[in-house]
């Protein structure tokens with residue numbers, strides 16, 4: 724077998740992706756922890772979230788890792804993210820989206836993520852948060868339990 728047809732790919736010379744550059748899983752977990760601390764302390768945004776934050780917290784960490792280019796751990800467990808649809812049971816207006824973004828920004832900063840990476844992350848999260856706004860839309864609001872979530 725002629726191995727020279729396989730392009731050389733030295734792992735050490737591979738450009739690190741965004742997930743590695745923000746600091747990998749440990750930093751993502753710190754971001755999520757900082758984010759949820761802020762949600763808990765924010766009376767207004769807290770009302771949008773369910774009483775028990777544990778499940779959302781875990782899912783957020785799995786999703787963020789995947790979204791940043793780490794392992795696809797969210798989809799392995801829960802399938803396609805279908806983010807907008809999964810948010811239908813929660814009434815999200817422009818204001819909530821703004822608060823979400825502000826807290827997420829502070830969470831990334833508190834976790835020590837550098838400015839360059841912050842800009843890349845929020846170039847993506849900004850539009851994504853706007854896309855999640857559904858307060859004026861006629862969408863099914865009833866929580867459909869696990870069948871909906873998976």
Ligand code: HEM
Pocket residue numbers: 771772773775776777778779780782783786790801806809810813815819820821823824848851852853855856872
């Ligand atoms: C715009 C404002 C947003 C609000 C107010 C909001 C709120 C929520 C709430 C209330 C939940 C349910 C948590 C739970 O079941 O415990 C949730 C779940 C989730 N959110 Fe958001 N969210 C927003 C934007 C985003 C954005 C931009 C992303 C993408 C990074 C995101 C990612 C997720 C994920 C991955 C879940 C778990 C979904 C599931 O598997 O059920 N959210 N969000």
